Amino acid sequence: MPEDSANLARLFNKLDRGDGIELTLIVVATIVLIRIAQRTLPWVANRLHGRPRHYLLASVPLLRLLLIGVALALMLPILIEPSMQNMVALLGAAGLAIGFALKDYVSSLIAGVVSAFEQPYRPGDWIELDGHYGEVVHVGMRTVALVTADDDTITVPHLKLWSSAVRNANNGSPVLQCAAVFHVHPEHDARRARAVLEDVAMTSPYLYFEAPVTVVIQEETWGTKYMIRAYPVDPRQQFRFVSDLTVRGREALSRIGARPLLPQVSLRS
Structure with a gap:
Protein backbone atom coordinates (compact mmCIF):
# COMPACT_ATOMS: atom_id res chain seq x y z
CA MET A 1 0.00 0.00 0.00
CA PRO A 2 2.71 2.62 0.80
CA GLU A 3 4.38 1.79 -2.54
CA ASP A 4 1.08 2.24 -4.39
CA SER A 5 0.51 5.57 -2.63
CA ALA A 6 4.00 6.71 -3.59
CA ASN A 7 3.43 5.71 -7.23
CA LEU A 8 0.12 7.58 -7.28
CA ALA A 9 1.73 10.66 -5.75
CA ARG A 10 4.38 10.71 -8.46
CA LEU A 11 1.68 11.05 -11.09
CA PHE A 12 0.85 14.58 -10.00
CA ASN A 13 3.00 17.67 -10.27
CA LYS A 14 3.79 19.77 -7.23
CA LEU A 15 1.56 22.77 -7.52
CA ASP A 16 2.69 26.24 -6.55
CA ARG A 17 0.63 29.36 -6.06
CA GLY A 18 0.80 30.24 -9.75
CA ASP A 19 -0.53 26.84 -10.76
CA GLY A 20 -3.43 27.19 -8.33
CA ILE A 21 -4.34 30.59 -9.74
CA GLU A 22 -4.13 29.26 -13.30
CA LEU A 23 -6.39 26.29 -12.51
CA THR A 24 -8.91 28.57 -10.80
CA LEU A 25 -8.97 30.93 -13.78
CA ILE A 26 -9.55 28.03 -16.20
CA VAL A 27 -12.45 26.67 -14.12
CA VAL A 28 -14.06 30.08 -13.62
CA ALA A 29 -13.64 31.05 -17.28
CA THR A 30 -15.17 27.74 -18.42
CA ILE A 31 -18.18 28.13 -16.12
CA VAL A 32 -18.74 31.73 -17.22
CA LEU A 33 -18.48 30.87 -20.93
CA ILE A 34 -20.88 27.92 -20.56
CA ARG A 35 -23.43 30.09 -18.73
CA ILE A 36 -23.12 32.81 -21.36
CA ALA A 37 -23.63 30.27 -24.15
CA GLN A 38 -26.62 28.64 -22.41
CA ARG A 39 -28.37 31.99 -21.99
CA THR A 40 -27.30 33.92 -25.08
CA LEU A 41 -27.77 31.28 -27.80
CA PRO A 42 -31.36 30.28 -26.79
CA TRP A 43 -32.22 34.00 -26.42
CA VAL A 44 -31.03 34.66 -29.96
CA ALA A 45 -32.61 31.44 -31.30
CA ASN A 46 -36.05 32.29 -29.89
CA ARG A 47 -36.00 35.43 -32.03
CA LEU A 48 -35.40 33.43 -35.17
CA HIS A 49 -37.68 31.12 -37.15
CA GLY A 50 -37.32 27.93 -39.13
CA ARG A 51 -34.05 26.09 -39.58
CA PRO A 52 -31.75 28.84 -38.19
CA ARG A 53 -33.54 28.55 -34.83
CA HIS A 54 -33.08 24.76 -34.73
CA TYR A 55 -29.43 24.90 -35.79
CA LEU A 56 -28.59 27.55 -33.20
CA LEU A 57 -30.35 25.64 -30.40
CA ALA A 58 -28.62 22.42 -31.44
CA SER A 59 -25.22 24.12 -31.11
CA VAL A 60 -25.65 24.72 -27.35
CA PRO A 61 -24.73 21.18 -26.11
CA LEU A 62 -21.93 20.91 -28.69
CA LEU A 63 -20.43 24.22 -27.57
CA ARG A 64 -20.66 23.20 -23.91
CA LEU A 65 -18.93 19.91 -24.67
CA LEU A 66 -16.19 21.75 -26.58
CA LEU A 67 -15.60 24.19 -23.71
CA ILE A 68 -15.33 21.37 -21.16
CA GLY A 69 -12.93 19.47 -23.40
CA VAL A 70 -10.71 22.54 -23.86
CA ALA A 71 -10.70 23.18 -20.10
CA LEU A 72 -9.64 19.59 -19.35
CA ALA A 73 -6.92 19.76 -22.00
CA LEU A 74 -5.54 22.92 -20.37
CA MET A 75 -5.74 21.58 -16.81
CA LEU A 76 -4.24 18.10 -17.24
CA PRO A 77 -0.67 19.26 -18.12
CA ILE A 78 -0.70 21.44 -15.00
CA LEU A 79 -1.85 18.63 -12.71
CA ILE A 80 -0.02 15.68 -14.26
CA GLU A 81 3.38 15.20 -15.82
CA PRO A 82 2.36 14.42 -19.42
CA SER A 83 4.29 11.18 -19.82
CA MET A 84 2.89 8.02 -21.37
CA GLN A 85 3.40 6.00 -18.17
CA ASN A 86 1.59 8.56 -16.02
CA MET A 87 -1.32 8.93 -18.40
CA VAL A 88 -1.83 5.17 -18.74
CA ALA A 89 -1.70 4.69 -14.97
CA LEU A 90 -4.11 7.54 -14.28
CA LEU A 91 -6.62 6.57 -16.94
CA GLY A 92 -6.53 2.95 -15.82
CA ALA A 93 -7.19 3.85 -12.18
CA ALA A 94 -9.91 6.33 -13.09
CA GLY A 95 -11.60 3.89 -15.46
CA LEU A 96 -11.66 1.13 -12.85
CA ALA A 97 -13.18 3.38 -10.18
CA ILE A 98 -15.76 4.83 -12.52
CA GLY A 99 -16.67 1.44 -13.90
CA PHE A 100 -17.65 0.10 -10.47
CA ALA A 101 -19.07 3.18 -8.79
CA LEU A 102 -20.77 5.15 -11.57
CA LYS A 103 -21.63 2.62 -14.26
CA ASP A 104 -25.11 3.93 -15.05
CA TYR A 105 -24.08 7.57 -14.65
CA VAL A 106 -21.13 7.16 -16.99
CA SER A 107 -23.29 5.25 -19.43
CA SER A 108 -25.65 8.24 -19.50
CA LEU A 109 -22.69 10.58 -20.04
CA ILE A 110 -21.39 8.46 -22.90
CA ALA A 111 -24.88 8.35 -24.41
CA GLY A 112 -24.98 12.15 -24.01
CA VAL A 113 -21.76 12.48 -26.00
CA VAL A 114 -23.18 10.14 -28.66
CA SER A 115 -26.41 12.17 -28.80
CA ALA A 116 -24.45 15.41 -29.21
CA PHE A 117 -22.88 14.08 -32.42
CA GLU A 118 -25.60 11.77 -33.81
CA GLN A 119 -28.37 14.17 -32.73
CA PRO A 120 -31.35 11.80 -32.41
CA TYR A 121 -32.97 14.85 -30.77
CA ARG A 122 -32.18 18.55 -30.54
CA PRO A 123 -33.70 21.47 -28.66
CA GLY A 124 -36.89 22.34 -30.50
CA ASP A 125 -37.65 18.76 -31.61
CA TRP A 126 -40.87 17.03 -30.58
CA ILE A 127 -39.99 13.52 -29.48
CA GLU A 128 -41.42 10.50 -27.69
CA LEU A 129 -38.84 8.90 -25.39
CA ASP A 130 -39.46 6.35 -22.65
CA GLY A 131 -43.23 6.84 -23.02
CA HIS A 132 -43.11 10.65 -22.76
CA TYR A 133 -43.97 13.02 -25.63
CA GLY A 134 -42.99 16.66 -25.64
CA GLU A 135 -40.70 19.39 -26.95
CA VAL A 136 -36.99 19.12 -26.20
CA VAL A 137 -36.04 22.26 -24.26
CA HIS A 138 -32.59 21.22 -23.00
CA VAL A 139 -30.01 18.59 -23.91
CA GLY A 140 -27.56 18.18 -21.04
CA MET A 141 -24.53 15.98 -20.63
CA ARG A 142 -26.54 13.31 -18.78
CA THR A 143 -30.22 14.04 -19.43
CA VAL A 144 -32.66 15.49 -21.94
CA ALA A 145 -35.54 17.70 -20.71
CA LEU A 146 -38.97 17.64 -22.37
CA VAL A 147 -41.97 19.91 -21.89
CA THR A 148 -45.20 17.98 -22.50
CA ALA A 149 -48.60 19.20 -23.70
CA ASP A 150 -49.63 19.35 -20.02
CA ASP A 151 -46.77 21.85 -19.43
CA ASP A 152 -44.86 19.27 -17.37
CA THR A 153 -41.08 19.14 -17.59
CA ILE A 154 -39.84 15.54 -17.94
CA THR A 155 -36.15 14.76 -17.49
CA VAL A 156 -35.00 11.53 -19.14
CA PRO A 157 -31.42 10.18 -18.88
CA HIS A 158 -29.57 9.65 -22.15
CA LEU A 159 -29.10 6.07 -20.93
CA LYS A 160 -32.52 5.30 -22.47
CA LEU A 161 -30.92 5.63 -25.91
CA TRP A 162 -29.35 2.19 -25.46
CA SER A 163 -32.67 0.40 -24.85
CA SER A 164 -35.52 2.61 -26.13
CA ALA A 165 -36.57 3.83 -29.55
CA VAL A 166 -36.78 7.59 -30.07
CA ARG A 167 -39.77 8.84 -32.07
CA ASN A 168 -38.85 12.27 -33.47
CA ALA A 169 -41.85 14.04 -34.99
CA ASN A 170 -39.98 16.83 -36.81
CA ASN A 171 -36.27 15.83 -36.58
CA GLY A 172 -34.80 19.32 -36.77
CA SER A 173 -37.37 20.52 -39.31
CA PRO A 174 -39.56 23.59 -38.66
CA VAL A 175 -42.65 21.61 -39.76
CA LEU A 176 -44.39 18.70 -38.06
CA GLN A 177 -47.13 16.44 -39.43
Missing part, protein backbone atom coordinates in the same frame (compact mmCIF):
# COMPACT_ATOMS: atom_id res chain seq x y z
CA CYS A 178 -50.36 16.10 -37.45
CA ALA A 179 -53.24 13.67 -37.86
CA ALA A 180 -56.95 14.11 -37.07
CA VAL A 181 -58.86 10.80 -37.10
CA PHE A 182 -62.57 10.21 -37.77
CA HIS A 183 -64.50 6.91 -37.53
CA VAL A 184 -67.58 6.91 -39.74
CA HIS A 185 -70.48 4.52 -40.34
CA PRO A 186 -69.97 2.70 -43.70
CA GLU A 187 -73.26 4.02 -45.18
CA HIS A 188 -72.11 7.39 -46.57
CA ASP A 189 -70.70 9.06 -49.69
CA ALA A 190 -66.94 8.51 -49.40
CA ARG A 191 -66.00 10.93 -52.19
CA ARG A 192 -68.01 13.70 -50.61
CA ALA A 193 -66.61 12.91 -47.16
CA ARG A 194 -63.05 13.12 -48.45
CA ALA A 195 -63.79 16.42 -50.19
CA VAL A 196 -65.29 18.09 -47.10
CA LEU A 197 -62.39 16.93 -44.92
CA GLU A 198 -59.92 18.42 -47.41
CA ASP A 199 -61.87 21.69 -47.24
CA VAL A 200 -61.73 21.56 -43.43
CA ALA A 201 -57.94 21.24 -43.51
CA MET A 202 -57.45 23.94 -46.16
CA THR A 203 -59.55 26.47 -44.22
CA SER A 204 -57.82 25.96 -40.86
CA PRO A 205 -56.13 29.13 -39.56
CA TYR A 206 -53.22 26.97 -38.32
CA LEU A 207 -52.45 25.29 -41.65
CA TYR A 208 -48.97 25.52 -43.18
CA PHE A 209 -49.90 25.90 -46.87
CA GLU A 210 -46.49 25.01 -48.33
CA ALA A 211 -46.80 21.39 -47.09
CA PRO A 212 -49.24 18.87 -48.59
CA VAL A 213 -52.65 18.02 -47.13
CA THR A 214 -53.66 14.36 -47.41
CA VAL A 215 -56.90 12.60 -46.47
CA VAL A 216 -56.22 8.90 -45.89
CA ILE A 217 -59.16 6.46 -46.05
CA GLN A 218 -59.09 2.97 -44.56
CA GLU A 219 -62.00 0.56 -44.81
CA GLU A 220 -62.40 -1.48 -41.61
CA THR A 221 -64.82 -4.25 -40.60
CA TRP A 222 -66.72 -1.84 -38.33
CA GLY A 223 -66.84 1.12 -40.77
CA THR A 224 -64.55 3.67 -42.44
CA LYS A 225 -61.60 5.44 -40.90
CA TYR A 226 -60.61 8.88 -42.21
CA MET A 227 -57.35 10.57 -41.30
CA ILE A 228 -56.40 14.14 -42.18
CA ARG A 229 -52.62 14.46 -42.40
CA ALA A 230 -51.45 18.08 -42.51
CA TYR A 231 -48.89 20.47 -41.04
CA PRO A 232 -49.41 23.46 -38.70
CA VAL A 233 -47.49 26.73 -39.15
CA ASP A 234 -45.51 26.07 -35.95
CA PRO A 235 -44.97 22.67 -34.26
CA ARG A 236 -46.10 24.19 -30.95
CA GLN A 237 -49.56 24.71 -32.52
CA GLN A 238 -50.05 20.99 -33.18
CA PHE A 239 -52.63 20.41 -30.42
CA ARG A 240 -54.70 23.46 -31.35
CA PHE A 241 -54.46 22.40 -35.00
CA VAL A 242 -55.69 18.85 -34.34
CA SER A 243 -58.49 20.15 -32.11
CA ASP A 244 -59.60 22.60 -34.80
CA LEU A 245 -59.58 19.86 -37.47
CA THR A 246 -61.47 17.47 -35.20
CA VAL A 247 -64.25 19.90 -34.24
CA ARG A 248 -64.86 21.27 -37.73
CA GLY A 249 -64.35 17.86 -39.34
CA ARG A 250 -67.07 16.28 -37.20
CA GLU A 251 -69.42 19.14 -38.08
CA ALA A 252 -68.66 18.80 -41.80
CA LEU A 253 -69.23 15.04 -41.80
CA SER A 254 -72.48 15.47 -39.88
CA ARG A 255 -73.76 17.93 -42.49
CA ILE A 256 -73.39 15.34 -45.28
CA GLY A 257 -75.03 12.60 -43.22
CA ALA A 258 -71.88 10.66 -42.31
CA ARG A 259 -72.58 9.32 -38.83
CA PRO A 260 -69.70 8.95 -36.35
CA LEU A 261 -68.95 5.46 -35.14
CA LEU A 262 -66.81 4.04 -32.37
CA PRO A 263 -64.32 1.47 -33.69
CA GLN A 264 -64.70 -2.06 -32.41
CA VAL A 265 -60.97 -2.78 -32.45
CA SER A 266 -57.92 -1.10 -30.96
CA LEU A 267 -56.38 1.30 -33.45
CA ARG A 268 -53.17 3.26 -33.65
CA SER A 269 -53.72 6.69 -35.18
Whole structure:
Protein backbone atom coordinates (compact mmCIF):
# COMPACT_ATOMS: atom_id res chain seq x y z
CA MET A 1 0.00 0.00 0.00
CA PRO A 2 2.71 2.62 0.80
CA GLU A 3 4.38 1.79 -2.54
CA ASP A 4 1.08 2.24 -4.39
CA SER A 5 0.51 5.57 -2.63
CA ALA A 6 4.00 6.71 -3.59
CA ASN A 7 3.43 5.71 -7.23
CA LEU A 8 0.12 7.58 -7.28
CA ALA A 9 1.73 10.66 -5.75
CA ARG A 10 4.38 10.71 -8.46
CA LEU A 11 1.68 11.05 -11.09
CA PHE A 12 0.85 14.58 -10.00
CA ASN A 13 3.00 17.67 -10.27
CA LYS A 14 3.79 19.77 -7.23
CA LEU A 15 1.56 22.77 -7.52
CA ASP A 16 2.69 26.24 -6.55
CA ARG A 17 0.63 29.36 -6.06
CA GLY A 18 0.80 30.24 -9.75
CA ASP A 19 -0.53 26.84 -10.76
CA GLY A 20 -3.43 27.19 -8.33
CA ILE A 21 -4.34 30.59 -9.74
CA GLU A 22 -4.13 29.26 -13.30
CA LEU A 23 -6.39 26.29 -12.51
CA THR A 24 -8.91 28.57 -10.80
CA LEU A 25 -8.97 30.93 -13.78
CA ILE A 26 -9.55 28.03 -16.20
CA VAL A 27 -12.45 26.67 -14.12
CA VAL A 28 -14.06 30.08 -13.62
CA ALA A 29 -13.64 31.05 -17.28
CA THR A 30 -15.17 27.74 -18.42
CA ILE A 31 -18.18 28.13 -16.12
CA VAL A 32 -18.74 31.73 -17.22
CA LEU A 33 -18.48 30.87 -20.93
CA ILE A 34 -20.88 27.92 -20.56
CA ARG A 35 -23.43 30.09 -18.73
CA ILE A 36 -23.12 32.81 -21.36
CA ALA A 37 -23.63 30.27 -24.15
CA GLN A 38 -26.62 28.64 -22.41
CA ARG A 39 -28.37 31.99 -21.99
CA THR A 40 -27.30 33.92 -25.08
CA LEU A 41 -27.77 31.28 -27.80
CA PRO A 42 -31.36 30.28 -26.79
CA TRP A 43 -32.22 34.00 -26.42
CA VAL A 44 -31.03 34.66 -29.96
CA ALA A 45 -32.61 31.44 -31.30
CA ASN A 46 -36.05 32.29 -29.89
CA ARG A 47 -36.00 35.43 -32.03
CA LEU A 48 -35.40 33.43 -35.17
CA HIS A 49 -37.68 31.12 -37.15
CA GLY A 50 -37.32 27.93 -39.13
CA ARG A 51 -34.05 26.09 -39.58
CA PRO A 52 -31.75 28.84 -38.19
CA ARG A 53 -33.54 28.55 -34.83
CA HIS A 54 -33.08 24.76 -34.73
CA TYR A 55 -29.43 24.90 -35.79
CA LEU A 56 -28.59 27.55 -33.20
CA LEU A 57 -30.35 25.64 -30.40
CA ALA A 58 -28.62 22.42 -31.44
CA SER A 59 -25.22 24.12 -31.11
CA VAL A 60 -25.65 24.72 -27.35
CA PRO A 61 -24.73 21.18 -26.11
CA LEU A 62 -21.93 20.91 -28.69
CA LEU A 63 -20.43 24.22 -27.57
CA ARG A 64 -20.66 23.20 -23.91
CA LEU A 65 -18.93 19.91 -24.67
CA LEU A 66 -16.19 21.75 -26.58
CA LEU A 67 -15.60 24.19 -23.71
CA ILE A 68 -15.33 21.37 -21.16
CA GLY A 69 -12.93 19.47 -23.40
CA VAL A 70 -10.71 22.54 -23.86
CA ALA A 71 -10.70 23.18 -20.10
CA LEU A 72 -9.64 19.59 -19.35
CA ALA A 73 -6.92 19.76 -22.00
CA LEU A 74 -5.54 22.92 -20.37
CA MET A 75 -5.74 21.58 -16.81
CA LEU A 76 -4.24 18.10 -17.24
CA PRO A 77 -0.67 19.26 -18.12
CA ILE A 78 -0.70 21.44 -15.00
CA LEU A 79 -1.85 18.63 -12.71
CA ILE A 80 -0.02 15.68 -14.26
CA GLU A 81 3.38 15.20 -15.82
CA PRO A 82 2.36 14.42 -19.42
CA SER A 83 4.29 11.18 -19.82
CA MET A 84 2.89 8.02 -21.37
CA GLN A 85 3.40 6.00 -18.17
CA ASN A 86 1.59 8.56 -16.02
CA MET A 87 -1.32 8.93 -18.40
CA VAL A 88 -1.83 5.17 -18.74
CA ALA A 89 -1.70 4.69 -14.97
CA LEU A 90 -4.11 7.54 -14.28
CA LEU A 91 -6.62 6.57 -16.94
CA GLY A 92 -6.53 2.95 -15.82
CA ALA A 93 -7.19 3.85 -12.18
CA ALA A 94 -9.91 6.33 -13.09
CA GLY A 95 -11.60 3.89 -15.46
CA LEU A 96 -11.66 1.13 -12.85
CA ALA A 97 -13.18 3.38 -10.18
CA ILE A 98 -15.76 4.83 -12.52
CA GLY A 99 -16.67 1.44 -13.90
CA PHE A 100 -17.65 0.10 -10.47
CA ALA A 101 -19.07 3.18 -8.79
CA LEU A 102 -20.77 5.15 -11.57
CA LYS A 103 -21.63 2.62 -14.26
CA ASP A 104 -25.11 3.93 -15.05
CA TYR A 105 -24.08 7.57 -14.65
CA VAL A 106 -21.13 7.16 -16.99
CA SER A 107 -23.29 5.25 -19.43
CA SER A 108 -25.65 8.24 -19.50
CA LEU A 109 -22.69 10.58 -20.04
CA ILE A 110 -21.39 8.46 -22.90
CA ALA A 111 -24.88 8.35 -24.41
CA GLY A 112 -24.98 12.15 -24.01
CA VAL A 113 -21.76 12.48 -26.00
CA VAL A 114 -23.18 10.14 -28.66
CA SER A 115 -26.41 12.17 -28.80
CA ALA A 116 -24.45 15.41 -29.21
CA PHE A 117 -22.88 14.08 -32.42
CA GLU A 118 -25.60 11.77 -33.81
CA GLN A 119 -28.37 14.17 -32.73
CA PRO A 120 -31.35 11.80 -32.41
CA TYR A 121 -32.97 14.85 -30.77
CA ARG A 122 -32.18 18.55 -30.54
CA PRO A 123 -33.70 21.47 -28.66
CA GLY A 124 -36.89 22.34 -30.50
CA ASP A 125 -37.65 18.76 -31.61
CA TRP A 126 -40.87 17.03 -30.58
CA ILE A 127 -39.99 13.52 -29.48
CA GLU A 128 -41.42 10.50 -27.69
CA LEU A 129 -38.84 8.90 -25.39
CA ASP A 130 -39.46 6.35 -22.65
CA GLY A 131 -43.23 6.84 -23.02
CA HIS A 132 -43.11 10.65 -22.76
CA TYR A 133 -43.97 13.02 -25.63
CA GLY A 134 -42.99 16.66 -25.64
CA GLU A 135 -40.70 19.39 -26.95
CA VAL A 136 -36.99 19.12 -26.20
CA VAL A 137 -36.04 22.26 -24.26
CA HIS A 138 -32.59 21.22 -23.00
CA VAL A 139 -30.01 18.59 -23.91
CA GLY A 140 -27.56 18.18 -21.04
CA MET A 141 -24.53 15.98 -20.63
CA ARG A 142 -26.54 13.31 -18.78
CA THR A 143 -30.22 14.04 -19.43
CA VAL A 144 -32.66 15.49 -21.94
CA ALA A 145 -35.54 17.70 -20.71
CA LEU A 146 -38.97 17.64 -22.37
CA VAL A 147 -41.97 19.91 -21.89
CA THR A 148 -45.20 17.98 -22.50
CA ALA A 149 -48.60 19.20 -23.70
CA ASP A 150 -49.63 19.35 -20.02
CA ASP A 151 -46.77 21.85 -19.43
CA ASP A 152 -44.86 19.27 -17.37
CA THR A 153 -41.08 19.14 -17.59
CA ILE A 154 -39.84 15.54 -17.94
CA THR A 155 -36.15 14.76 -17.49
CA VAL A 156 -35.00 11.53 -19.14
CA PRO A 157 -31.42 10.18 -18.88
CA HIS A 158 -29.57 9.65 -22.15
CA LEU A 159 -29.10 6.07 -20.93
CA LYS A 160 -32.52 5.30 -22.47
CA LEU A 161 -30.92 5.63 -25.91
CA TRP A 162 -29.35 2.19 -25.46
CA SER A 163 -32.67 0.40 -24.85
CA SER A 164 -35.52 2.61 -26.13
CA ALA A 165 -36.57 3.83 -29.55
CA VAL A 166 -36.78 7.59 -30.07
CA ARG A 167 -39.77 8.84 -32.07
CA ASN A 168 -38.85 12.27 -33.47
CA ALA A 169 -41.85 14.04 -34.99
CA ASN A 170 -39.98 16.83 -36.81
CA ASN A 171 -36.27 15.83 -36.58
CA GLY A 172 -34.80 19.32 -36.77
CA SER A 173 -37.37 20.52 -39.31
CA PRO A 174 -39.56 23.59 -38.66
CA VAL A 175 -42.65 21.61 -39.76
CA LEU A 176 -44.39 18.70 -38.06
CA GLN A 177 -47.13 16.44 -39.43
CA CYS A 178 -50.36 16.10 -37.45
CA ALA A 179 -53.24 13.67 -37.86
CA ALA A 180 -56.95 14.11 -37.07
CA VAL A 181 -58.86 10.80 -37.10
CA PHE A 182 -62.57 10.21 -37.77
CA HIS A 183 -64.50 6.91 -37.53
CA VAL A 184 -67.58 6.91 -39.74
CA HIS A 185 -70.48 4.52 -40.34
CA PRO A 186 -69.97 2.70 -43.70
CA GLU A 187 -73.26 4.02 -45.18
CA HIS A 188 -72.11 7.39 -46.57
CA ASP A 189 -70.70 9.06 -49.69
CA ALA A 190 -66.94 8.51 -49.40
CA ARG A 191 -66.00 10.93 -52.19
CA ARG A 192 -68.01 13.70 -50.61
CA ALA A 193 -66.61 12.91 -47.16
CA ARG A 194 -63.05 13.12 -48.45
CA ALA A 195 -63.79 16.42 -50.19
CA VAL A 196 -65.29 18.09 -47.10
CA LEU A 197 -62.39 16.93 -44.92
CA GLU A 198 -59.92 18.42 -47.41
CA ASP A 199 -61.87 21.69 -47.24
CA VAL A 200 -61.73 21.56 -43.43
CA ALA A 201 -57.94 21.24 -43.51
CA MET A 202 -57.45 23.94 -46.16
CA THR A 203 -59.55 26.47 -44.22
CA SER A 204 -57.82 25.96 -40.86
CA PRO A 205 -56.13 29.13 -39.56
CA TYR A 206 -53.22 26.97 -38.32
CA LEU A 207 -52.45 25.29 -41.65
CA TYR A 208 -48.97 25.52 -43.18
CA PHE A 209 -49.90 25.90 -46.87
CA GLU A 210 -46.49 25.01 -48.33
CA ALA A 211 -46.80 21.39 -47.09
CA PRO A 212 -49.24 18.87 -48.59
CA VAL A 213 -52.65 18.02 -47.13
CA THR A 214 -53.66 14.36 -47.41
CA VAL A 215 -56.90 12.60 -46.47
CA VAL A 216 -56.22 8.90 -45.89
CA ILE A 217 -59.16 6.46 -46.05
CA GLN A 218 -59.09 2.97 -44.56
CA GLU A 219 -62.00 0.56 -44.81
CA GLU A 220 -62.40 -1.48 -41.61
CA THR A 221 -64.82 -4.25 -40.60
CA TRP A 222 -66.72 -1.84 -38.33
CA GLY A 223 -66.84 1.12 -40.77
CA THR A 224 -64.55 3.67 -42.44
CA LYS A 225 -61.60 5.44 -40.90
CA TYR A 226 -60.61 8.88 -42.21
CA MET A 227 -57.35 10.57 -41.30
CA ILE A 228 -56.40 14.14 -42.18
CA ARG A 229 -52.62 14.46 -42.40
CA ALA A 230 -51.45 18.08 -42.51
CA TYR A 231 -48.89 20.47 -41.04
CA PRO A 232 -49.41 23.46 -38.70
CA VAL A 233 -47.49 26.73 -39.15
CA ASP A 234 -45.51 26.07 -35.95
CA PRO A 235 -44.97 22.67 -34.26
CA ARG A 236 -46.10 24.19 -30.95
CA GLN A 237 -49.56 24.71 -32.52
CA GLN A 238 -50.05 20.99 -33.18
CA PHE A 239 -52.63 20.41 -30.42
CA ARG A 240 -54.70 23.46 -31.35
CA PHE A 241 -54.46 22.40 -35.00
CA VAL A 242 -55.69 18.85 -34.34
CA SER A 243 -58.49 20.15 -32.11
CA ASP A 244 -59.60 22.60 -34.80
CA LEU A 245 -59.58 19.86 -37.47
CA THR A 246 -61.47 17.47 -35.20
CA VAL A 247 -64.25 19.90 -34.24
CA ARG A 248 -64.86 21.27 -37.73
CA GLY A 249 -64.35 17.86 -39.34
CA ARG A 250 -67.07 16.28 -37.20
CA GLU A 251 -69.42 19.14 -38.08
CA ALA A 252 -68.66 18.80 -41.80
CA LEU A 253 -69.23 15.04 -41.80
CA SER A 254 -72.48 15.47 -39.88
CA ARG A 255 -73.76 17.93 -42.49
CA ILE A 256 -73.39 15.34 -45.28
CA GLY A 257 -75.03 12.60 -43.22
CA ALA A 258 -71.88 10.66 -42.31
CA ARG A 259 -72.58 9.32 -38.83
CA PRO A 260 -69.70 8.95 -36.35
CA LEU A 261 -68.95 5.46 -35.14
CA LEU A 262 -66.81 4.04 -32.37
CA PRO A 263 -64.32 1.47 -33.69
CA GLN A 264 -64.70 -2.06 -32.41
CA VAL A 265 -60.97 -2.78 -32.45
CA SER A 266 -57.92 -1.10 -30.96
CA LEU A 267 -56.38 1.30 -33.45
CA ARG A 268 -53.17 3.26 -33.65
CA SER A 269 -53.72 6.69 -35.18
